[in-house]
Amino acid sequence: MFLIGLTGTIASGKSTVAKLLAERGAEVIDSDLLAREATAPGAPALVAIRARFGSAVFGPQGSLDRAALARLVFADAAALADLEAIIHPQVRALRDQRLAASPAKVAVIEAIKLFEAGIAAECDTVWVVTAAETVRLERLVTQRGMPLAEAQRRLAAQGDFAAQTAAAAVVIVNDGDLQQLRAQVDRAWAATVEGR
Structure with missing residues (x-):
């Protein structure tokens, strides 16, 4: 089984990427x-x-x-x-x-602490989903109904994701719409799963 480790900060769009991968037949294991x-x-x-x-x-x-x-x-x-x-x-x-x-021939392990928990080392490839902090903050407040102060605390608690992004084979920037996100996932799937 080919394992994709999927991570990213809160409200970056990890779950949406996981759903797009499930549409392709991947078994998605959501750590949350x-x-x-x-x-x-x-x-x-x-x-x-x-x-x-x-x-x-x-x-x-x-x-x-x-x-x-x-x-x-x-x-x-x-x-x-x-x-x-x-x-x-x-x-x-x-x-x-x-x-x-x-x-399934492909499984996705979705975990916010993919690297810290040692899961990344068990995966064949690691994908990181990112989004600008302002975008993530807006998603937490508008889509999840989180109070602004709580959303800011949660973002701060996760710290900087630069090391994880640098270590990833695939970085998906999710600042746009679903169509743009789907196109990035399609390209990454073709390169890392179909191209292996």
Whole structure:
């Protein structure tokens, strides 16, 4: 199976690129969805999350309050690192199960921490999706309904993506419309998947 690692900052358009790749028959494994699965009610990771972050990040029925947890970890780099240390092993196990079960010839691993979690080294190629900070900020506020201050905090928490962009085989700049994005994905697919 040919593995494409797909990453980029928040609101850059990673998920849209992943959908375009799925249209081409690729198996898309969304690490964010796997993280949700790893923290679903009854999941073992919840015990460790409660031990580290306390009951303030849980709702009255005992389910994880993702918004409260996000506010906490995006304001504190150490807290974010602790959360990732709890969740990443669970996500890796779920990802490996999905890959083993997939009949697809091409799989896409979509992950914001592709390099930091060591996933990029396991991939045959890495694609990074970028967009200007002003574009990403506007998307967070208008498309996701995020308050401006929260959107700015989340962008700041992700830091600079220059190293990831420099290490990528493919860089997709998503400052335009869907047609422009599709054209870039088509060219990248032809060069890295069909051209191998």
